[in-house]
Amino acid sequence: MIALRPALSADYTFALDLYVQTIKPLATAWMEWVDQDQEAQFASLWRQNDTRIITLDGREDIGWVEFREAEDELFLKQLYISPPYQRQGIRSRVMRLLLEERRGAAKSMALFVFKNNPAFHFYQQHGFGIVQETPTIFVMRRGLGEAA
Incomplete structure (x- = not known):
């Protein structure tokens, strides 16, 4: 069972390590990566x-998600799943949990995604459309009243 628990200060290293492990291969296509920076x-x-830390069966941390509400929009800042658990539908379950939890609180959800990130297709499949782009990033949005 997938669940979300509040992050603790002790989760910082887990979050940083997973961030570096998953985003570095994508970011280096666009920029020089300096670990210290x-x-x-x-x-x-x-x-x-x-x-929130994504847990499996309440005993194993397998990812994390960061989001912030601003006015009537939920901004999905980060969503990372540990590589051994990727492509198993976990990201979809996390997305459904977030959408169900926040449905009445905001009208839409927005996010940024690197253009070379395979997650771009995941977000498209979950109803997000491109609303803006830079040379490296898509800005995507979807209504929260829509099915996940």
Whole structure:
């Protein structure tokens, strides 16, 4: 069973390690990756209160998600699943949990995704459409009244 629990300060290292493991291969296509700089940036952006740890059967941490509500929109800042658990439908279950939990609180959900990230197709399949783009990133949005 997949569940979301509030992040603790002790989860910081887990979140940082998973972030580096999953995003570094994508980011290096667009920029030079300097571990020390990226770790400092992560530290400045980490928001424990906006983060939930994704657990499997209540005993194993397998990912994390960070989101923030702003006015009538939920912004999905980060969603990472440990590689051994990817492509098993976990991200879809997490998305459904978030959408169900926040359906009445916001009208839409938005996110940024690297153009070379395979997750782009996942978000399209879950009703997100491109609303803006940069040379490296798609900005995507979907209504929360829509089915996940």
